[in-house]
Amino acid sequence: MEKDPLPDLRDEDLVAMCQRGERRAFDILVLRHMRRAYQIAFDFTHDYEEAKDLSQEAFLRAFSQINRFDGRSAFYTWLYRIIVNLCLDHHRRRGRFPWQRLNGEAPQTGEEREPATAASTPDQEAMAGEVKQRLGTALEGLPKSQRTAFLLRNHEGLSIPEIANVMQTTEGTVRVHLHRAVAALRQSLTGLA
């Protein structure tokens, strides 16, 4: 795959080039952000194909609407907003996401399978599976705003201001969503041996 041929240019410069009709600039934006875009879609769907389709659809929409991007936020938060909205729409249409795949029930290829560590015993593995199962179920049960805030912070490492930008809300609201999500997830582990 190609490397970023213009590493010195900022995203904003590439967006401006793209708005002037230089399509090649958008290809570079894809190169820079496709991994993160895919990861976000995967965190929402836990399905490899759906994650690919949704993240690619987000890029296509971003490309088609690039002239509407006004630069008030960073390009990647704008892109993540498109992805999150697509994922939430998809979730609404499709219903429940298969969160149980968190504990490894989904068929995995050799590349995806996690190697068992020497230190882990069958009991520990079973416990880890149970923990993931509970957390996955609890995550599914969260309101979408809490789930979104949690996934963007815990899984994607976005800062509170960035999440506020993606969710188009205030930082205070994000903090509250995040706290409630973590409290609910922690509560779901009650009773585990």
Added chain:
Amino acid sequence: MAQQKHSPQPACRDFEETLVLYYYGDCEGPERDRAEEHLKACSSCSHFLAELGTFLPLMAKPKEFPQSFWDNYYGELRRKLAAGDPRESWWGGRFSWLRPLAVPALGAAMIVILALALPFTATIWRPQGQPGEEAAPQEIRTVAKNLDFFESMDLLESLDLLEALEEAKARNGHGQKL
């Protein structure tokens, strides 16, 4: 070995939200100092923070894919971009501020055009010098006249046949008498 059931210990009410942010590194300045000071003295909050560090990382394991996966992803997306190229034209952005007004404005313009055009079209397309109600059935009436003509022709032919029959009968009767 006796197993201990896990029951989450509550953190101090005033600190729980701060500790979540502290865990993620989103707590700065005086808020961070206050949290650290509190953690030194409060075992419940220390335990709460330790728990977050145990279960939250379990949920976030970024997937590593081989380079071939990303090559395919990038190639496929580039093909989609090239095929669809759904981007707006250069003027689309310049006039994008008009877009919300476009539909109502177009609708209003159509109504005005129709309102102005209807009286003119009614005058232009009406056939001159003929009453409107007689213009349309003209062809139908011509056809009907032709039909009458052919019907009377059939009738005349039938009459001719009858007369010929009568004459033939009369002739035959006369011949027999002779």
